[in-house]
Amino acid sequence: MTKRVFFDASVHLGQFCLSSDEVRFGCKASQASLYRKGEDECVGLWTDNENGRVDNAIWSLPREVQDTFYPFMDRFYSMKQINQVPLERQDVESAIKLLDQHSSISFQSAYTCAVALRIGAAELHSLYQDLHSESIVQFMRSKDVLIKKPSEVDERSFPEPELEATYQDALSHFKKAHVDVLDFLNDDRNSSSKKN
Numbered sequence: 001m002t003k004r005v006f007f008d009a010s011v012h013l014g015q016f017c018l019s020s021d022e023v024r025f026g027c028k029a030s031q032a033s034l035y036r037k038g039e040d041e042c043v044g045l046w047t048d049n050e051n052g053r054v055d056n057a058i059w060s061l062p063r064e065v066q067d068t069f070y071p072f073m074d075r076f077y078s079m080k081q082i083n084q085v086p087l088e089r090q091d092v093e094s095a096i097k098l099l100d101q102h103s104s105i106s107f108q109s110a111y112t113c114a115v116a117l118r119i120g121a122a123e124l125h126s127l128y129q130d131l132h133s134e135s136i137v138q139f140m141r142s143k144d145v146l147i148k149k150p151s152e153v154d155e156r157s158f159p160e161p162e163l164e165a166t167y168q169d170a171l172s173h174f175k176k177a178h179v180d181v182l183d184f185l186n187d188d189r190n191s192s193s194k195k196n
Contacts, residue, residue: 002040002041002042002043003041003042003043003122003123004043004045004119004120004121004122004123005030005033005034005042005043005044005045005121005122005123005125006044006045006046006085006112006115006116006119006121006123006124006125007030007031007044007045007046007050007124007125007126008046008050008053008112008125008126008128009046009050009051009053009054009057009185009187010027010126010127010128010182010185010187010189011027011030011031011125011126011127011150012027012031012046012050012054013027013054013057013181013182013185014026014027014127014150014182015027015028015030015031015167016069016170016171016174016181017180017181017182018174018175018178018179018180019180019182021155022151022152022153023127023150023151024155025151025152025153025154025155025156026149026150026151026152027125027127027150028152028155028156028158028167029150029152029156030125030148030150031044031076031080031158032156032157032158032159034080034081034082035080035081036079036080036081036159036160037078037079037080037081038081039081040081042081043081043082043083044080044081044082044083045082045083045084045085045119045121046082046084046085047084047085047086047087047115048084048085048086048087049087049111051084053185053186053187054073056186057181057184057185057186058070058181058184060184061177061179061181061184062177062179064173064177065170065173065174065177065179068166068169068170068172068173069170069173069174071166071169071170072163072166072167072169072170075160075162075163075166076163079160079162079163080163085115085119087111087115088118090114090118091111091114091115091118092111092114094113094114094117094118095107095110095111095113095114096110098110098113098114098139101139102133102135102136102139104130104133104135104136105130105131105133105136106128106130106188106189108128108187108188108189109126109128109130109131109136109189112124112126112131113131113136113139113140113145116140116145117140117143117145121145122144122145122146123145123146123147123148124140124145124146124147124148125148125149125150126147126148126149127149127150127182128187128189129189130189131147132147132149
């Protein structure tokens with residue numbers, strides 16, 4: 001049976017976080033665990049909206065960083081089994097209901113939960129704190145969705161050597177430019193996403 005892992009922009013960009021190795025290692029492990037294209041044991045899913053958040057953050061960075069990030073991202077999406085999920089009206093309606101039941105969650109996070117439920121995700125990977133509140137974690141668990149905040153103490157390599165090489169090249173340019181990309185993720189939830 002296919003395991004569906006739903007992730008957001010905070011995790012995709014979090015694998016280049018410079019302020020916390022645990023966050024970087026965790027997000028990288030989350031992304032590395034997704035299976036190769038053509039293998040459906042563990043499929044990654046995200047929305048058009050989250051893809052746009054990544055682009056907006058990267059386009060805010062120096063050109064030399066962009067020029068090393070996109071070769072990595074291109075290979076990631078061509079080599080890994082990733083499906084982009086179109087948003088639907090029912091996602092908005094479900095998100096509003098979730099907001100009525102849980103006042104501590106932001107609309108964007110409620111939207112994320114609604115999509116995860118609709119697509120039958122087994123796990124939802126995110127750094128955003130409001131998704132890790134006890135009430136949301138319990139609610140999603142009752143619907144068979146496990147919310148995870150990626151965190152690891154050791155770095156895991158991508159099993160695809162070419163992907164790992166482009167990752168390391170991009171990471172070296174983030175470090176050289178002293179750019180912590182999560183600071184450029186334009187999202188009200190971002191201020192607490194790097195805290196463990």
